[in-house]
Amino acid sequence: MAHPAEDVRPPTMADVAREAGVSHQTVSRVLSGHPNVRAVTREQVTLAIERLGYRRNSAARALVTRRTRTLGVIAVNTALYGPASTLTGLEEAAREEGYLVSTVSLRTGGGQGLKDAIDHLAAWGVEGVVAITPQRSHVQALAELDAPFPVVTVEGGHQLDLPGVSLDQELGARMVTEHLLAAGHGNVWHVAGPDDWLESEARTAGWRAVLEESGIRPPRVLTGDWSPLSGYRAGQELAGLALARRGATPVTAVFVANDQMALGVLRALREGGIRTPAQVAVAGFDDIPEAEFFPPPLTTVRQDFAAIGRRSIGLLVDHIEGRARKAEHLLVEPQLIMRASTRPLNEA
Amino acid sequence: MAHPAEDVRPPTMADVAREAGVSHQTVSRVLSGHPNVRAVTREQVTLAIERLGYRRNSAARALVTRRTRTLGVIAVNTALYGPASTLTGLEEAAREEGYLVSTVSLRTGGGQGLKDAIDHLAAWGVEGVVAITPQRSHVQALAELDAPFPVVTVEGGHQLDLPGVSLDQELGARMVTEHLLAAGHGNVWHVAGPDDWLESEARTAGWRAVLEESGIRPPRVLTGDWSPLSGYRAGQELAGLALARRGATPVTAVFVANDQMALGVLRALREGGIRTPAQVAVAGFDDIPEAEFFPPPLTTVRQDFAAIGRRSIGLLVDHIEGRARKAEHLLVEPQLIMRASTRPLNEA
DNA sequence: CACGCTGTTGTGAGCGCTAACAATCAAGCT
DNA sequence: AGCTTGATTGTTAGCGCTCACAACAGCGTG
Numbered sequence: 001m002a003h004p005a006e007d008v009r010p011p012t013m014a015d016v017a018r019e020a021g022v023s024h025q026t027v028s029r030v031l032s033g034h035p036n037v038r039a040v041t042r043e044q045v046t047l048a049i050e051r052l053g054y055r056r057n058s059a060a061r062a063l064v065t066r067r068t069r070t071l072g073v074i075a076v077n078t079a080l081y082g083p084a085s086t087l088t089g090l091e092e093a094a095r096e097e098g099y100l101v102s103t104v105s106l107r108t109g110g111g112q113g114l115k116d117a118i119d120h121l122a123a124w125g126v127e128g129v130v131a132i133t134p135q136r137s138h139v140q141a142l143a144e145l146d147a148p149f150p151v152v153t154v155e156g157g158h159q160l161d162l163p164g165v166s167l168d169q170e171l172g173a174r175m176v177t178e179h180l181l182a183a184g185h186g187n188v189w190h191v192a193g194p195d196d197w198l199e200s201e202a203r204t205a206g207w208r209a210v211l212e213e214s215g216i217r218p219p220r221v222l223t224g225d226w227s228p229l230s231g232y233r234a235g236q237e238l239a240g241l242a243l244a245r246r247g248a249t250p251v252t253a254v255f256v257a258n259d260q261m262a263l264g265v266l267r268a269l270r271e272g273g274i275r276t277p278a279q280v281a282v283a284g285f286d287d288i289p290e291a292e293f294f295p296p297p298l299t300t301v302r303q304d305f306a307a308i309g310r311r312s313i314g315l316l317v318d319h320i321e322g323r324a325r326k327a328e329h330l331l332v333e334p335q336l337i338m339r340a341s342t343r344p345l346n347e348a
Numbered sequence: 349m350a351h352p353a354e355d356v357r358p359p360t361m362a363d364v365a366r367e368a369g370v371s372h373q374t375v376s377r378v379l380s381g382h383p384n385v386r387a388v389t390r391e392q393v394t395l396a397i398e399r400l401g402y403r404r405n406s407a408a409r410a411l412v413t414r415r416t417r418t419l420g421v422i423a424v425n426t427a428l429y430g431p432a433s434t435l436t437g438l439e440e441a442a443r444e445e446g447y448l449v450s451t452v453s454l455r456t457g458g459g460q461g462l463k464d465a466i467d468h469l470a471a472w473g474v475e476g477v478v479a480i481t482p483q484r485s486h487v488q489a490l491a492e493l494d495a496p497f498p499v500v501t502v503e504g505g506h507q508l509d510l511p512g513v514s515l516d517q518e519l520g521a522r523m524v525t526e527h528l529l530a531a532g533h534g535n536v537w538h539v540a541g542p543d544d545w546l547e548s549e550a551r552t553a554g555w556r557a558v559l560e561e562s563g564i565r566p567p568r569v570l571t572g573d574w575s576p577l578s579g580y581r582a583g584q585e586l587a588g589l590a591l592a593r594r595g596a597t598p599v600t601a602v603f604v605a606n607d608q609m610a611l612g613v614l615r616a617l618r619e620g621g622i623r624t625p626a627q628v629a630v631a632g633f634d635d636i637p638e639a640e641f642f643p644p645p646l647t648t649v650r651q652d653f654a655a656i657g658r659r660s661i662g663l664l665v666d667h668i669e670g671r672a673r674k675a676e677h678l679l680v681e682p683q684l685i686m687r688a689s690t691r692p693l694n695e696a
Numbered sequence: 697c698a699c700g701c702t703g704t705t706g707t708g709a710g711c712g713c714t715a716a717c718a719a720t721c722a723a724g725c726t
Numbered sequence: 727a728g729c730t731t732g733a734t735t736g737t738t739a740g741c742g743c744t745c746a747c748a749a750c751a752g753c754g755t756g
Contacts (some may be wrong), residue, residue, distance in 0.1 A: 059711085078432055
């Protein structure tokens with residue numbers, strides 16, 4: 001029951017051939033831009049195609065060429081700014097390369113969910129997959145899954161032998177931390193992202209490295225879950241510390257691992273009667289569109305998501321088309337965006 | 349040059365048939381769950397499939413069934429919270445219905461971009477398309493394009509005869525405006541979204557309707573472009589009006605057409621020395637995750653993006669599978685989220 | 697015991713396309 | 727003229743699958 005309304009079949013290559021008075025093979029040649037076709041013939045075929053409104057049947061083509069020219073994307077949490085932006089970059093790059101992109105969004109990336117996603121994509125014959133799986137456990141699961149096509153990770157770290165593209169998170173964290181030290185702060189507190197996330201780890205590592213290289217003992221790390229609420233809670237704790245002035249490390253500067261949590265921190269500080277940046281400077285990471293309008297405008301690290309998308313597709317297509325370099329990992333440079341939330345103390 | 353590394357072809361149905369000692373047709377029957385297969389036979393086939401790691405070739409299947417079981421999604425501005433969330437809902441719903449979703453993201457939805465997107469999707473044989481095209485001109489272009497498959501719009505309005513699903517924007521706007529009036533404000537100002545957007549129009553219409561029904565003359569509408577910056581500019585103007593106290597309509601309450609602009613408005617008011625909500629109440633629309641942590645937490649309207657996604661896919665599949673109802677338009681109910689930014693005056 | 701029925705399996709055709717090869721023709725060379 | 731060459735076109739054989747139909751068993755019925 002229930003079939004498409006129109007029972008008239010779309011025209012086939014044979015129909016076009018008949019209309020143009022040539023063989024179907026000639027039509028095929030015109031369509032794939034083969035050079036050895038007389039200009040006149042090409043013209044006739046093109047006209048016939050237009051007259052009939054012909055469209056090449058992709059299934060038939062895929063069947064014989066064994067190429068579906070379809071790529072899959074698996075993404076966790078696509079509603080967040082980062083993944084969503086990457087997705088756009090990915091799709092545009094793929095389209096330019098002549099591939100179609102099919103997306104599977106997972107709410108939470110449990111191992112089973114990942115396996116199902118891979119199966120779903122495999123069932124439609126994708127030739128490769130880009131996985132936006134920023135959690136360590138997901139990358140682990142992915143590596144063990146052994147998919148029947150190349151898989152490239154985004155923000156997947158480079159410990160495992162899956163090829164991938166990442167922002168240089170550690171460099172970004174270094175930039176922020178150095179910027180805060182340069183602004184005259186004797187130390188920098190850190191509100192990290194959740195434990196399992198590779199981005200958290202890298203950002204924390206960069207922050208810690210800069211402090212240690214400067215001979216500063218890193219204070220205790222506070223941990224959030226990327227949400228504004230968790231930032232708010234961390235901010236309340238920081239506000240308490242800043243006001244109490246007990247403990248060895250005064251709170252004058254905070255590097256928060258993403259902008260959303262930074263928003264929460266800012267609110268908590270404000271509620272604690274602490275002025276930003278005069279009393280405590282705050283910096284984030286991501287440069288979400290709202291960051292410029294936070295109270296105060298937030299110093300943060302911008303990621304070039306389009307570049308990340310472009311390079312992952314490039315890497316994936318390289319693997320698919322056989323000019324693969326094994327488990328290569330590309331890094332994209334971040335950019336420090338300085339705003340009022342970390343204005344040097346003497347200017348505030 | 350450059351072909352997939354593995355030259356060994358994946359197993360076919362015939363291979364499985366041989367392995368299981370049956371005909372390829374029996375394998376097909378097992379795969380598609382045909383009832384008339386002996387349990388023993390089914391078992392043998394299943395085992396053979398597993399032994400060989402067989403996967404049904406989707407291209408061959410699509411060729412003969414004339415069904416690709418693929419849906420397209422065209423979205424403008426996928427990095428925004430709304431479209432990104434809708435996309436997730438869409439994809440999950442489609443997966444449940446047994447379809448693959450292919451996305452095309454457009455930066456700006458010029459008519460040509462839309463046409464290219466449709467062509468791109470058509471070239472891969474999608475059976476239908478969901479278009480997230482919230483601008484009037486896009487919907488117009490879409491209606492004129494006359495795609496070779498059903499098209500369902502999201503937030504596409506119901507003027508044109510394209511079927512679609514929308515949030516009841518007007519109702520949302522009414523809820524906010526009524527809420528502000530109920531809180532004791534004599535009038536409500538409005539910062540609208542850009543002109544071409546159907547969402548802007550509906551939100552403005554809802555706001556205006558409530559005021560007029562209450563016998564209040566709506567003040568001049570300020571217009572932004574959804575960005576925090578444009579909200580900031582509108583906020584500066586409002587701050588000026590609020591302080592000058594000239595003009596007939598005092599500024600005590602503002603309904604901003606989205607949360608991002610509301611963020612800008614809040615900042616401008618704060619910079620103008622105006623307290624929210626004590627002096628001016630502000631409400632937004634969308635309930636982005638950050639809204640709860642704005643200074644102060646923002647009263648806004650929440651949209652059930654998952655529901656919107658589910659219902660659009662439902663509508664599209666109905667059209668594809670022939671049980672189409674012509675150009676039907678579904679509305680999803682919004683939800684008013686009350687927070688501190690509009691706390692009644694006597695509580696502040 | 698012939699007949700029809702139902703359940704189970706197999707056979708053959710063909711979906712619309714590309715790849716490989718064959719055929720044809722004009723041009724260029726010896 | 728006879729031969730090679732290259733450009734242009736046509737012919738044929740599948741790609742891996744589902745559909746329609748045929749074949750055959752086992753069973754009950756008149």
